[in-house]
Amino acid sequence: MRKTETMAHAPSVRRTRSLAMALAAAGVIGSSVLAGSVSPLRAESLTPGPINTQPVAPGAPVSGHPASFADLVEKVSPAVVSIRVVEEETVGASEMPDNPFPPGSPFEHFFDQLQPKGPDGKPMKRKAMAQGSGFIISPDGFIVTNNHVVEGGKEITVVFKDGTEETAKLIGRDPKTDLALVKVKPTKPLPYVQFSKKDTLRVGDWVVAVGNPFGLGGSVTAGIVSARGRDIGSGPYDDFIQIDAPINKGNSGGPTFDVDGNVVGVNTAIYSPSGGSVGIGFAIPAETVSSVIEQLKTHGKVVRGYLGVTIQPLDKDIASSLGLEADKGAIVAQVSPDSPAAKAGIKQGDVILKLGDEDMPDARAVSRHVAALQPGDKAVVTIWRDGKKQAVNVNIGTFPDNLDTASAAPADAAKPKTATSLGLSLQGGKDGVVIQNVDPNSDAADKGVQTGDVILNVDGKGAKAPADVVDAVAAAKKAAKKSVLLLIRTGGQQRFVALTLGDN
Numbered sequence: 001m002r003k004t005e006t007m008a009h010a011p012s013v014r015r016t017r018s019l020a021m022a023l024a025a026a027g028v029i030g031s032s033v034l035a036g037s038v039s040p041l042r043a044e045s046l047t048p049g050p051i052n053t054q055p056v057a058p059g060a061p062v063s064g065h066p067a068s069f070a071d072l073v074e075k076v077s078p079a080v081v082s083i084r085v086v087e088e089e090t091v092g093a094s095e096m097p098d099n100p101f102p103p104g105s106p107f108e109h110f111f112d113q114l115q116p117k118g119p120d121g122k123p124m125k126r127k128a129m130a131q132g133s134g135f136i137i138s139p140d141g142f143i144v145t146n147n148h149v150v151e152g153g154k155e156i157t158v159v160f161k162d163g164t165e166e167t168a169k170l171i172g173r174d175p176k177t178d179l180a181l182v183k184v185k186p187t188k189p190l191p192y193v194q195f196s197k198k199d200t201l202r203v204g205d206w207v208v209a210v211g212n213p214f215g216l217g218g219s220v221t222a223g224i225v226s227a228r229g230r231d232i233g234s235g236p237y238d239d240f241i242q243i244d245a246p247i248n249k250g251n252s253g254g255p256t257f258d259v260d261g262n263v264v265g266v267n268t269a270i271y272s273p274s275g276g277s278v279g280i281g282f283a284i285p286a287e288t289v290s291s292v293i294e295q296l297k298t299h300g301k302v303v304r305g306y307l308g309v310t311i312q313p314l315d316k317d318i319a320s321s322l323g324l325e326a327d328k329g330a331i332v333a334q335v336s337p338d339s340p341a342a343k344a345g346i347k348q349g350d351v352i353l354k355l356g357d358e359d360m361p362d363a364r365a366v367s368r369h370v371a372a373l374q375p376g377d378k379a380v381v382t383i384w385r386d387g388k389k390q391a392v393n394v395n396i397g398t399f400p401d402n403l404d405t406a407s408a409a410p411a412d413a414a415k416p417k418t419a420t421s422l423g424l425s426l427q428g429g430k431d432g433v434v435i436q437n438v439d440p441n442s443d444a445a446d447k448g449v450q451t452g453d454v455i456l457n458v459d460g461k462g463a464k465a466p467a468d469v470v471d472a473v474a475a476a477k478k479a480a481k482k483s484v485l486l487l488i489r490t491g492g493q494q495r496f497v498a499l500t501l502g503d504n
Contacts, residue, residue, distance in 0.1 A: 069208055069259075073220050076261050078161050078191040080254060082212040083145050083168075083182070085130040085153035133211035133254030134158065134182070135263065137293070139189035141166075144293055145253030146268055147173040147180045158184050161218055172296035176304075177237055178268050179289060180253075181296040193255065195286040196262035201225055201241065209245040209267055209281070211254025221246040223279070232269060232282055236367040241265045241285055246277040256283045265289070291372075304399040305373030307381075308339020309346060310494060313363045317498030321459075321485040322351060323387045329353045330363035333487070334494040344394040346383065348487065349460055349496070353389065354382035371399070419469050421477070421502035422484070424449070426466035432456045432489065433463045443500040454489040477501055 132149030136142070143158060150156055156168040166184040173180035184190075201207075205225045213219050223245030230240040243256060247267045256265040265283030295302045311330040319327040332350045335342050352360055355369045356379060373379060375398040383390050418425050423442025427434045432454040438445050455463045458472035476484045483498045 069220070069222055072208060072257065072259065072261055073210070076193055076208075076255075076257055077210055077218055077220070079136045079193045080161070080210040080218060081134050081136065081143060082159040082215075082217060083132045083134045083143075083149055083253060084157040084159060085132070085150055086155040086157075087128045087130060087152055131212060131215045131250050132252040133250065133267070135210075135253075135255040136190050136192040137194070138192055139186075141184040141186045141190055142171070142297065143168065143182050143184065144255075144266060144289065145180050145182060146266065147175050147178045149253045150180050150182060151175070156182055158182070159217075172300040172302075174292050174296065174302045176302070177284060177288060177292050179266065179284065179292045179296070181293055193257075193261065193263055195290040196258060196264045199285070199287050201228070201258065201264050201285075203227060206259050207243050207245055207264065208257045208259075209243065209247050209251065209254060209283075210257070211247065211251035211267060213248040213250045215250055226280070230282060231364060232271070236364070237288070237371060238364060239285060239288065239368065240269070240282040243281050243283055244279040245281065246279065247281040248277050251281075262286075263289075303375065304371040305375060305377065306340060306397040306399040307346075307370045307394065308336040308341040308397065309352075310334035310336075311352065311363045311366055312495045314351065315498065317483050317500065318485060318496055321481070321483050321498045322384065324351065324384060328362070329360050329384065330366045331496050333496055340394050340397040344381070344392050346381065346392055346394070347385070348494075349385070349485075351384035352381060353384055354380075356380055370396070419466070419473055421473055422469075422499050423502070424469075426455070426469055428465045429454055431464075433466055433469050442502075444497070447497050447499065449488065449497060449499075450490065452490075456487045456489055456494065458486055459484050473501065 130149060130153065132145055134143045134145035134149075137144055150170060150173065153170070156170060158166050158168045160166070166186065168182040168184045171181040171183050203225050206222065207225055208220060208222045210218065210220050223243055225241060226244050227242040230242045231238040232240060241256070241264070243265075245256070247254075247270055251267045252269075254267045255263045256267055258264045264286050266286075266289050267281060267283050269282040270277060271280040271282075292302055310333045312333050314324070314327040314329055314331055316327050318331060319325075322331075329351045332341075332346060332348055332352065335346060335348055352366050354360055355366065358369065360366045360369065373396045375396060377396040379394050379396055381392045381394050383392055423439030423444050424435050425437035427436045435449065435451055435453045435455065438449055438451055455469055457463050458469055459476060461468070461472055463469050463472070473484055481501065483500050486497050486499060488495055488497055
């Protein structure tokens with residue numbers, strides 16, 4: 001996701017950061033609302049409220065519709081801050097598309113000339129200002145916000161409720177969960193809030209969001225929890241709380257409170273066709289936030305468990321082709337060499353059903369549970385292989401900073417052959433069978449199979465030539481199977497696809 005937000009007409013999930021551009025040599029202020037919206041006061045004017053050295057004390061549970069949120073807001077708002085980040089960006093980078101021409105092309109050079117350059121011939125830089133929200137979690141100045149608010153920032157400034165400003169230091173950030181921790185050095189104890197210590201938030205519960213929408217400063221909105229466990233496609237650890245309390249650009253990093261004044265989430269994204277709130281916002285659950293922030297506070301980074309597999313969700317067709325009664329678990333599409341999974345004997349095509357004593361309902365559950373394990377932990381992984389369950393003992397590793405992925409090899413000039421019942425035209429490749437064409441009316445097209453994908457095996461048997469695919473399809477039909485299971489590589493990623501067998 002690009003750091004600079006743009007207004008889009010198509011519905012999309014977007015980070016809620018507000019970005020105002022500073023004056024360039026021939027530029028203008030990007031937003032008059034943001035320009036000069038913060039009036040600095042003397043540092044001595046910061047007077048901590050009644051919660052300055054103690055966490056917000058949870059009150060009596062509120063049932064039904066609260067008469068007012070005013071008491072709650074009065075308690076927690078002193079701990080909510082605005083965050084201003086000065087960045088450096090290339091002039092014109094946000095307005096121009098990426099160079100579409102191949103390296104060495106004369107058009108590449110022509111396109112490059114359109115990029116504004118300074119006297120030294122290098123792309124011109126200018127300062128930009130990003131704004132977001134955050135909240136204080138300790139009296140000595142630790143502040144939680146979103147990674148995308150502070151990512152790439154040269155200067156981070158925290159603006160308190162009364163307008164007092166303090167320069168902040170980045171302690172650590174975690175792009176995978178979009179969380180970051182910064183710290184100021186206060187001259188006196190600061191008001192702070194606490195994370196909810198129990199996950200009892202239910203769909204329909206009241207929540208209050210506090211933040212800095214559009215750079216306006218402290219703003220409060222209220223609503224209910226619309227859903228739990230949302231996957232918005234932002235990463236492998238998606239587990240968002242969906243709320244209808246209006247949140248907008250600039251609310252990123254701000255807290256969502258329950259009616260007792262506990263932080264139950266961190267606002268991080270919205271779903272919107274226009275960039276403004278339409279009542280669909282997403283917050284990172286407090287349980288995830290508190291775990292990540294504790295690691296950032298202690299180590300400056302997050303250390304996650306590592307199994308070394310690429311997994312994908314099961315669907316009914318894949319489950320049926322493997323003899324599973326339900327589409328629960330995650331199928332292993334790829335095993336990294338020398339990984340903990342490879343050393344334990346986990347193979348491509350295995351289905352992970354359980355980790356320890358916990359059932360794994362889907363691929364997201366597997367990712368989250370493995371990540372929560374510590375390097376060196378021993379885990380029992382229950383898999384489905386060859387029509388039966390097996391238990392595999394795995395020594396969990398450390399999630400590497402960089403993961404290498406294999407790239408597809410070019411196809412050779414073998415004569416094309418057609419798997420008619422699958423709607424695929426095939427050609428031999430270096431290490432698999434290349435799909436040359438996909439019938440747009442086929443099950444393969446409906447399931448996202450594309451020209452250029454490489455078939456690596458069919459029903460667990462390697463595919464080196466088109467004849468291997470055709471023969472495997474014929475064998476499946478002879479065995480009265482309704483579908484075949486293909487392992488397909490797209491770019492550097494591998495996945496399983498169960499394709500229904502046609503009549504031909």
